[in-house]
Amino acid sequence: MPQLSNRVNTFTDSVIRRMTRISDKHGAINLSQGFPDFPPPKAMTDALSKIALEGPHQYSVTFGAPNLREAIAKKQSKAFNRDIDFEKEVLVTCGGTEAMMCAMMTVCNPGDKVIVFSPFYENYGADAILSGAEPIYVPLIPPNFNFDVNVLEDAFKQNPKALILCNPSNPTGKVFTKEEFMIIAELSVKYDTFVITDEVYEHLIYEPYKHTYFASLPGMYERTISTSSLSKTYSITGWRLGYLVAPEEIAECAKKVHDFLTVGAPSPLQEAAVVGLNFDESYYQELKKTYTKKRDYFLKGLDEIGLKHTTPQGTYFVLVDISEFLELEQFKGMNDLEFSEWMTINIGVAPVPGSSFFREDVNNLIRLHFARSKETLDECLKRLSTLKYLLNK
Incomplete structure (x- = not known):
């Protein structure tokens, strides 16, 4: 058989989308791939319903x-x-x-x-x-x-x-x-x-x-x-x-x-x-208010759990420092990808390992997102709170 293109061996599949598949397989809450769990604006879905019939x-x-x-x-x-x-x-x-x-x-x-x-x-x-x-x-x-x-x-x-x-x-x-x-x-x-x-x-x-x-x-x-x-x-x-x-x-x-x-x-x-x-400017102002509220709520929850994190100036992503966990005997020798998979399966929340974003050798970060309903964020924080007990053992 002839050889395949050399370029396909120079990068992997998307780690973000891979974590979504792992999340789906284990029934975790997906905070890896950045998409909301709430609907688009009703005016757009109403228009789409009409277009579905009329073209x-x-x-x-x-x-x-x-x-x-x-x-x-x-x-x-x-x-x-x-x-x-x-x-x-x-x-x-x-x-x-x-x-x-x-x-x-x-x-x-x-x-x-x-x-x-x-x-x-x-x-x-x-x-x-x-x-x-x-x-x-x-x-x-x-x-x-x-x-x-x-x-x-x-x-x-x-x-x-x-x-x-x-x-x-x-x-x-x-x-x-x-x-x-x-x-x-x-x-x-x-x-x-x-x-x-x-x-x-x-x-x-x-x-x-x-x-x-x-x-x-x-x-x-x-x-x-x-x-x-x-x-x-x-x-x-x-x-x-x-x-x-x-x-x-x-x-x-x-x-x-x-x-x-x-x-x-x-x-x-x-x-x-x-x-x-x-849409007029009011839509974008309301969008900003909505996500500001989600950001502040989620970060407050992470603080209460004791997880160290960045404070995003924009987007809906947060980088969480997992250094303390990787030092525990239970996780000795694990990299951030392995910890992310463990967390998805055992905590029920799916992150993205930070190393997939860095060219530098970074192994102590995971990325979470907060484009979720308040009910989903509440459940995420409840599940993430079990992590603090690992540090207090």
Whole structure:
């Protein structure tokens, strides 16, 4: 038999999705893969019910239904403080995952380098490899997950084609400051580098932090490919709707990649999504209040249990330090993946091992999320509370 592609041996399957399968198998509460257990806005599901009967049910325009692209352009024009042409600068994709892949394949040639901040959402490394590119990892330094400017410039000196910028950051919950963005902007111009943003958590920002769209900075729209998703903002992760916004010459190339990668996103779901994109500002304010309440409630519960954790500035992810547990005789020799599997089976709560996000040798963290109803969070905290008895033995 001929050999398979070398690239498939350079990365594993998704650890996040693997933990979901383990969670499902053992009936645990899934705090690993980030999706809500509550419904999308009723206006969107009502629209989808009507569309299920009336259509459309056939292919939409490959690059996205015109009314959806127009709604995205209207929303992002306000965010970017510029007029975005929905016909020329917007592409609808099958989730933010495909939007990122389209961006990477549009700008990268085999052998190109791409800067990735570590820790990072696990897809980025695989996306670079599948694009034929080589990732250059730049560490974000805990506890605030800031970057060292000199280390970042050393990465730029390697002549990368692009930098991937996840803001707010998964898994850290970090919200990059405008000052940090200005440093990245200056370096991207100095070394003539694209910036590919992942902004799927753009509306999940907690006070006093503010979200800055990198493409809105002076002179940056021309070299920025902005990707995002409707999944988190409207609680529709299963609808698989994402989008890419970029200058015309970049977007036109991304459209070609998308056309032969997935052809198009589901047309009934696109029609229903237009309803959400036309919500007024009050929807996003209420979303922020909802998740702020969930964050504060969940973190208070972790504090009461005695679990050490980060405080996210954005997203719905929390990193929990499991160092004390790994020092116990019961867990001696375990790594974070093995502890995560043990916790899923024995505690009934499924995390993600932190090592799946870090290029550095990090073995003492797990990631949990709080995109769950209060009833589910109560049960999670009840189950997690059994962990403290291990420390008090």
